Amino acid sequence: MAESLRRMVNNGNFTSLQDKLEKWLDDYHINTNDQNVARACELVELNARVQGQLFTLLNLVASEGGLYGGVNTLKNRLLPWLSSGFAASAASVSADTSLAVLAEAADKDRQITEIQSHYEQQLDNMEKDLNDTKEDAAALKAELDETRDELDDTRRKSTGTMMATEDEIIRLKEELRLTRDEASSLRTRVDLVGDYERQVRVLRDEIAILRGERAALENGFPEPLPPLPPPRPGSPTHAKLTDSVRRSRLIGRYNDLFSIDRVEALTTLRRYIPDDEEMVQRIIFVGVQEAFHAAKMAFRAMRLRVRKNLAITHVGPETLEEAVLDYIVRNTDLFDVNGAVQDTIRAMNVNPKISFPAEIDFNLLHPFIREVCRCGWGMCALEPPLDISPATDAELYNELKYRRSYDSEFTAPLVAYHVWPAMMEYDRVVVKGEAVTKRGASLVRQSPRSRLT
Structure with missing residues (x-):
C-alpha cells in the first residue's frame, strides 16, 4: 500500500492537473470553442484517471483493515457523497491501468507545452526581427532614393559644367594657336628688322669712311669722322690703367654667372624639360659658348671698324692698337648686345647637340645670354684678353681645367659632357670649369632630339 502511494506522489498527477487548469485559464479567451471543449475533456479524463487511482488506494486501505475495517468512515463520508449524484465512470479507468503510462503522458504533455512555448517565442522574435529588417530596408531605400536624386542633380550640373569647360578649352586653344602664330610672325619680323638695322649701320659706317677719305683727299689734311663719337677726354693709357681692376671685376662676374645666373637659367629650363638633366646642362653650356663667340665676333668687327677710322686721324704718342683698345674701353656702350644675343639664339637653334620643345624657344634664356655676352x-x-677654353665631348679629362660634378664617375678618364667652361689666359687657367665624367663617354652620348617647327 505504501509503495503504491509513493509512486502516485512521484508521478505528480495532481501537479499536472493543476498546471493544465492554469494553462487553460490563460488561453481560454484565445482558444476557439472546440479547443476549450477538448481541454475540458482532457481534464475530465485526467481527473478520472486520478480518481481511479484513488479508489484503488481506497480499496487497498480498506482491505488492510479486515472485513469491517473502515466501515463507519465509508458510511459517514463516502455514501453521502455518492448519494449526492457523483459516480465515477468505471469504464474510464480499468483495473490494470499502469501508473507509468500516466507519468509518460504527463511528461509528453509537459514537453509539448514547452516546445509550443519555445516555438511561439521564436516566432515572436522572428516577427520582431522581420519588422526591424523591414524598417531598415525602408530607411535604406529612402536614403538610396535621396542619393540617386543627388547623383542625378550632380550629373546634370557636371554635364553643364563640362560642356562649358570644353567650350572654354576649345576657345583657349584657338587663342593660344593664334597667339603663337602672331608671336612667330612678330619674331620673324623682329629678326628681319634686326638684320636690316645691322646692315644699315654697316652701310652708314662705310659711307662715313668713304666721306672721310674723300674729304681728306680733297683738302689735303685729315678730319675726324662723323659716325664715331670723339674720344672722351682723359689719359690715352686709360685702358692700361684700368686693366687690373676690370680683370678682377670680370673674374668675379664670371664666377657669379656660374653660381647665380646659371642656377636661375637651369630652374627655368627644368620647367620645360623635367626628365632630361643632361640636355638642360648641355643647353646652358652651348649657350655660354655661342654667347662668347658672338661677343668675340662683335668685338672683332668693332675693332676693325675703329682701327679703320682711327688710322686716318691717329697722330698720338701711343700706338694705333693702344688707341683702338682705349677707344673701345671708353665707349663700351657702342656694343650691340641685343644683336649678339640674337646671333647666339640663332646659333643655338641650329646646333645639333641640343634641342628644345616645339612650343617654346631659347628666348627664355635671353637675360642669361645677355649677361654672358657682356662678360x-x-x-x-x-690686355692680354681672357677667353673660355674649347671643349669637345669624350675628350680626356684635365684636372687643371675642370673639376668633376657631383654625379660623375670619379675613376672615368673621359668627359661625357661639360657643365661650365674654364676661363683661360692663353694657356694658363684662371678659373676652373666643371665637367661630368663617365666611363664609355663616347658610347653613351645621347643623340639630340629633333626640334619640331
Whole structure:
C-alpha cells in the first residue's frame, strides 16, 4: 500500500492537473470553442484517471483493515457523497491501468507545452526581427532614393559644367594657336628688322669712311669722322690703367654667372624639360659658348671698324692698337648686345647637340645670354684678353681645367659632357670649369632630339 502511494506522489498527477487548469485559464479567451471543449475533456479524463487511482488506494486501505475495517468512515463520508449524484465512470479507468503510462503522458504533455512555448517565442522574435529588417530596408531605400536624386542633380550640373569647360578649352586653344602664330610672325619680323638695322649701320659706317677719305683727299689734311663719337677726354693709357681692376671685376662676374645666373637659367629650363638633366646642362653650356663667340665676333668687327677710322686721324704718342683698345674701353656702350644675343639664339637653334620643345624657344634664356655676352665683351677688351677654353665631348679629362660634378664617375678618364667652361689666359687657367665624367663617354652620348617647327 505504501509503495503504491509513493509512486502516485512521484508521478505528480495532481501537479499536472493543476498546471493544465492554469494553462487553460490563460488561453481560454484565445482558444476557439472546440479547443476549450477538448481541454475540458482532457481534464475530465485526467481527473478520472486520478480518481481511479484513488479508489484503488481506497480499496487497498480498506482491505488492510479486515472485513469491517473502515466501515463507519465509508458510511459517514463516502455514501453521502455518492448519494449526492457523483459516480465515477468505471469504464474510464480499468483495473490494470499502469501508473507509468500516466507519468509518460504527463511528461509528453509537459514537453509539448514547452516546445509550443519555445516555438511561439521564436516566432515572436522572428516577427520582431522581420519588422526591424523591414524598417531598415525602408530607411535604406529612402536614403538610396535621396542619393540617386543627388547623383542625378550632380550629373546634370557636371554635364553643364563640362560642356562649358570644353567650350572654354576649345576657345583657349584657338587663342593660344593664334597667339603663337602672331608671336612667330612678330619674331620673324623682329629678326628681319634686326638684320636690316645691322646692315644699315654697316652701310652708314662705310659711307662715313668713304666721306672721310674723300674729304681728306680733297683738302689735303685729315678730319675726324662723323659716325664715331670723339674720344672722351682723359689719359690715352686709360685702358692700361684700368686693366687690373676690370680683370678682377670680370673674374668675379664670371664666377657669379656660374653660381647665380646659371642656377636661375637651369630652374627655368627644368620647367620645360623635367626628365632630361643632361640636355638642360648641355643647353646652358652651348649657350655660354655661342654667347662668347658672338661677343668675340662683335668685338672683332668693332675693332676693325675703329682701327679703320682711327688710322686716318691717329697722330698720338701711343700706338694705333693702344688707341683702338682705349677707344673701345671708353665707349663700351657702342656694343650691340641685343644683336649678339640674337646671333647666339640663332646659333643655338641650329646646333645639333641640343634641342628644345616645339612650343617654346631659347628666348627664355635671353637675360642669361645677355649677361654672358657682356662678360665676354669685357674679357675681350683686356690686355692680354681672357677667353673660355674649347671643349669637345669624350675628350680626356684635365684636372687643371675642370673639376668633376657631383654625379660623375670619379675613376672615368673621359668627359661625357661639360657643365661650365674654364676661363683661360692663353694657356694658363684662371678659373676652373666643371665637367661630368663617365666611363664609355663616347658610347653613351645621347643623340639630340629633333626640334619640331
